[in-house]
Amino acid sequence: MSDGAEIRPMTEADWRQVWPFFRDIVAAGETYAYPTDLSxxxxxxxxxxxxxxxxxxxxxxxxxxxxxxMGPNRPGRGAHVGTGSFMVSPEARGRGVGRRLGEYVVSWHREHGFAAIQFNAVVETNAAAVRLWQSLGFQVIGTVPEAFESRAHGRVGLHVMHLAL
Structure with a gap:
């Protein structure tokens, strides 16, 4: 990734490039519990x-x-805690894209006055993501056993991860 890489709001035109890796990541069955037949x-x-x-x-x-x-994890009385989700194009993995996006999301939540960030469902076998979030200060505060059907590992846990801001 070059120094010229930038993070900016997604436009409608960007979706044409996001959709292929979104579709492939969901289809892989290792990180997201989205339905696999989404249009x-x-x-x-x-x-x-x-x-x-x-x-x-x-x-x-x-x-x-x-x-x-990124944004509030829950509405109303839970809106002071944020959340986020991340996807990196397979061609860009290992280049620091996830870290840059993670740092951005943490900074955005701080700037918008959130008290904390909670990730509701980090697949425990997604070791790279768990390591990344821990390196940014997140802690695993609980694991829901066998809550995710991993294509490669069968039923595995979903970590709830938290970062106080």
Whole structure:
């Protein structure tokens, strides 16, 4: 990833590049519990956050390398705790895209006055993600046993991860 890479709000035109890796990541069956038969439009509606949330892309030139969503984890009395979701294009893995997006999401939540960030469902066998979030200060505060049907591992736990801001 070059120094010219930037994170910016996702546009409708960006979805054409996000959709292929969104579709492939969901189909792989290792990280997201989304239905595997989503149309592009259904997936875009799930992925695109409305205010007060936001969806961003990390771009290098005209290539989308990854995307993240962020905003309140719950409405009303739970809106002071944020959440986020992340997807990185397979071609960009191992280049720091996830870390850059994670740092952005943490900073965005701080700037918007959130008290904490909670990830509701980090698949315990997704070791790279668990390591990344822990390196950014998140802690596993609980694991729901056998809550995710991993294609490769069968039923595995979902970590709830938390970062106080």
């Amino acid at each position: 592009s439009e259904q997936a875009r509606e799930l992925w695109t956050m409305s205010p007060p949330g936001q969806t961003v892309v990390l771009v290098e030139g005209d290539r989308v390398l990854g995307s993240a969503t």
